Amino acid sequence: MTGRTHDAAALTALIIAAIWYPPASLTLATALVALLANQIGGITPDIDQPTAPFWRNLPAEKFLGQATDKLLGGHRFLTHSIIGVAAFCWLAHWLLVFLQPIMHSVDITLVWYAFVIGIASHLVMDTITKEGVPWLLPIPIKFGLPPLKALRITTGHFVETLIIFPALLVLDVWLITQHYHAIHQFIRLHLGA
Numbered sequence: 001m002t003g004r005t006h007d008a009a010a011l012t013a014l015i016i017a018a019i020w021y022p023p024a025s026l027t028l029a030t031a032l033v034a035l036l037a038n039q040i041g042g043i044t045p046d047i048d049q050p051t052a053p054f055w056r057n058l059p060a061e062k063f064l065g066q067a068t069d070k071l072l073g074g075h076r077f078l079t080h081s082i083i084g085v086a087a088f089c090w091l092a093h094w095l096l097v098f099l100q101p102i103m104h105s106v107d108i109t110l111v112w113y114a115f116v117i118g119i120a121s122h123l124v125m126d127t128i129t130k131e132g133v134p135w136l137l138p139i140p141i142k143f144g145l146p147p148l149k150a151l152r153i154t155t156g157h158f159v160e161t162l163i164i165f166p167a168l169l170v171l172d173v174w175l176i177t178q179h180y181h182a183i184h185q186f187i188r189l190h191l192g193a
């Protein structure tokens, strides 16, 4: 999947989680940082790609990308497994605890959940592509849905750009309109709008 589709998928997963499990309280700062963490989580596993959006804006982009590629075992390896995701979640938690003193009004637990939702959505989305995902590393089997490879999506192909990506946006709009009243009430109550 492309970075754009992963961003949309991470946002969709976050909206679904927020509708089904609305937080007991929420500050505007938490909402914004959580959204950012969710989007970062959504593309994090692809730092193993030399062309990943993560590296694209750095001056030593090519070198850094390739070095990480070697270190992580190539594309769709460690970063696309439960072990890799657990390691990223642990790192994210550690980073949030470290940053907490300068983010007083931010609920780092909610921000961490948003990151976890983003990174989990990445693996789920990559599972429906032809390459599959080695969920259970070190067991070197790539899993895909549906199991028949021919029925899965090719990354960057028209099915992704013209169907999956727009469908995710339509789903977001539909979810928000369906739950508009509850969302409005929640914003009024917690964010004072």
Ligand SMILES: [Zn+2]
Residues within 6 Å of the ligand: 001, 045, 046, 080, 122, 126
């Ligand atoms: Zn990926």
